[in-house]
Amino acid sequence: MTGRKVVLFANTDWYLYNFRLSLAQKLRQDGYEVVLLSPPGEFGPKLQALGFNWHAMPMNRRSLNPLREVGVLAWLVRFLRHEKPDLVHGFTIKSAVYGSLASKFAGVPARINAVAGMGYVFTSRDLRARVLRPIVRQLMRTALNGRRNALVLQNPDDVAVFKSAKIVDDQAIRLIKGSGVNCSRFTARPEPDEDSRAPLRVVLAARLLWDKGIAEYVEAARELKAEGRTVKFLLAGSPDDGNPASVSKGLVEGWANEGLLTWLGHVSDMPKMLSEVDVVVLPSYREGLPKTLIEAAACALPLITTDAPGCREVVSNTGEDGLQIPVRDSAALADAIRLLDDDRKLCRKLGLAAREKALSEFDESIVISKTLRVYSELLDPMPHEVVVPRQRERQI
DSSP states (O other): OTTOEEEEEOSOHHHHHHHSHHHHHHHHHTTOEEEEEESOOTTHHHHHHTTOEEEEOOOOTTOOOHHHHHHHHHHHHHHHHHHOOSEEEEESHHHHHHHHHHHHHHTOSEEEEEEOSOHHHHHOOSHHHHHHHHHHHHHHHHHSOSTTEEEEESSHHHHHHHHHTTOSOGGGEEEOOSSOBOGGGSOOOOOOOTTOOOOOEEEEESOBBGGGTHHHHHHHHHHHHHTTOOOEEEEEOOBOTTSTTBOOHHHHHHHHHHTSOEEEEOOSOHHHHHTTOSEEEEOOSOOSOOHHHHHHHHTTOOEEEESSTTHHHHSOTTSSSSEEEOTTOHHHHHHHHHHHHHOHHHHHHHHHHHHHHHHHHTBHHHHHHHHHHHHHHHHSOOTTOOOOOOSSOEEO
């Protein structure tokens, strides 16, 4: 593989740094020439400081201006023709579509498109999202098909959506659960003193988007505080101004001033933060596969999340590895937090089971190994290989 060039393309440099840095490092270690591409941001220079060839591109995540978007696509085609990569690996829907279209025009031999969650257009109930949905679906059909092309999805629900919508040929689909977590960075917390009745510390750590269940989290905090519970509610994350579903900074500050929660802002040291809490919640409406839950599981923390795509891959409905609640149900979230506040032994039991599952299924070494196997399939196809339609998605 020495000498092969790959481009990793995402809609933010934050995503590349936080979710794909280990993949980039492994590729470089294995002899690939790695080029990182995203719109500009504070993490691009950090990637460069680590020795990576990172480029900023003129893409605006929120832009709907057709002329601007054609210009972005033309820029990307010129960039790829200049770089001449062997493979382009795009992350998130917009980057996957643009990267795949530009790769076709630029003559890039192989393409991997990783869609981590269905994004605003497919999850929002807003009128704009509903109008855009069929347009984006058709763009995806045009962009994501072709020879030496793979679509990587993170959970079976997304696989079912793509197959039912006939967006890509079934045989192009690969199911790889998540982007992986370096579980060695996260250690199981020591068993707490059974006699301790310190206030339960609960955190929701995510981008501050409504579809992460922020409203339900605030309502649960309001309910439990009204009944006199001493539970400490923490919120970690920043507004995402590039996403139409972003929660405003002023609103979050208002909740903090009301005493409902403590806002931590962006947290860069997740192991430290997770060592200082007792429960992690994510009442999300839909995910690809939530990294925060896996990091918390690696710390042997009890998890509360929704019966939603992606989330249910981490926490099952058996009650053995965490608590699963309905989507958009603040009362059920309050009940789950109340249960753990009253039963600290249950907290420990659920946390240990969650850690065992994280180590066996979601460690980044597992995910990267499966990802590199797809690289090998596309870059070194068997010359005599005959493509035969399959009856179900290919899971590796």
